[in-house]
Amino acid sequence: MIPFNKPYLHGNELTYISQAVSGGKISGDGVFTKKSHEFFEKKYGFKKVLLTTSCTDALEMAAILLDIQPGDEVIAPSYTFVSTVNAFSLRGAKLVFVDSYSDNPNINPVAIRNNITAKTKAIVIVHYAGVACDMDAVMAISKEFNIPVVEDAAQAIDSYYNDKPLGSIGTFGTFSFHETKNIISGEGGMLVINDEKYIQRAEIIREKGTNRASFFRGEVNKYGWVDIGSSFLPSDIIAAYLYAQLEKIDTIQAKRKALWQRYHDGLNELAAKGFITLPVVPEFATNNAHMFYIVCENIKARSELIQYLKGNGIHSVFHYLSLNKSDYYLANNESVDLENSDRFTDCLLRLPMFYELELEQVDYICSKISDFYNVK
Structure with a gap:
């Protein structure tokens, strides 16, 4: 049987996992997490990236950062995985599903515009099969109505829109490293933050609502609970596997x-x-x-x-x-x-x-x- 998908080792995955274990730190934000962050920010020019345990978690972080509240409307494609919208449903949003193009599954910007209301608080687009949506049209709507855009780029690593890396155009980009993706770590994801005003809060949300990241950088002399959040950061073992794939x-x-x-x-x-x-x-x-x-x-x-x-x-x-x-x-x-x-x-x-x-x-x-x- 030719399987639909098969996870694979390509180079130093097991070597790096061993190094992570022997290094004595396999929790989040270890050596290989930092290496992976540096890779993405250098290769694709992302303003700030944070590895997460899944693309689902990255989407949930985006929903929290956008302060989605009960009754807010979020426009999204209907032809997508549930994670794309579940993150916003968890915050109490009303989901407004719109149609794809007739010749490809990406969201139709005309349908986005036709569904904008005073309650619209976010537009979520999905780059289906790693092929870009019409981002000029999407971002024109975003600018006109002052509505942030979340790029669900789960399938879109190393893909571009008019020479711009996907995930770098909206307010946020979210990626997946699930075993079915191009670059894998079993499970895993990443939040890309393209608007600087969200960076500090994103770090806090990712660290259970604490300012722990600022503490380790020496910016504060102690850390505590300052916001809502959860444990969104992955083990450095996962990051070690991921970094070996990124090298290739x-x-x-x-x-x-x-x-x-x-x-x-x-x-x-x-x-x-x-x-x-x-x-x-x-x-x-x-x-x-x-x-x-x-x-x-x-x-x-x-x-x-x-x-x-x-x-x-x-x-x-x-x-x-x-x-x-x-x-x-x-x-x-x-x-x-x-x-x-x-x-x-x-x-x-x-x-x-x-x-x-x-x-x-x-x-x-x-x-x-x-x-x-x-x-x-």
């Missing part, structure tokens, strides 16, 4: 991009004949090869293709279920129709994508998809 990011990305292109070339004929639709990468965006997906004609065709591929030793998966149709949302809100989001829910299929996947395996997968559609 260019190699990892080159391999993933080669796999992505092989899929695209191998399935282009099927797309030209109208059997499937391939991913769209706008001119303003780069492709970080986080995933390769196809869009089938309908849910029946997708279900049959999943079973056919499984019978031929290939594990493919569908992705998100539109959150506007979720039980939790409908228990407290009226149903809304989001045509494009619902279509991707029914028709989008993700194909195996991981570093150790071989080009020959991609060729085999493409051939089996072609066989399913009886195209030789």
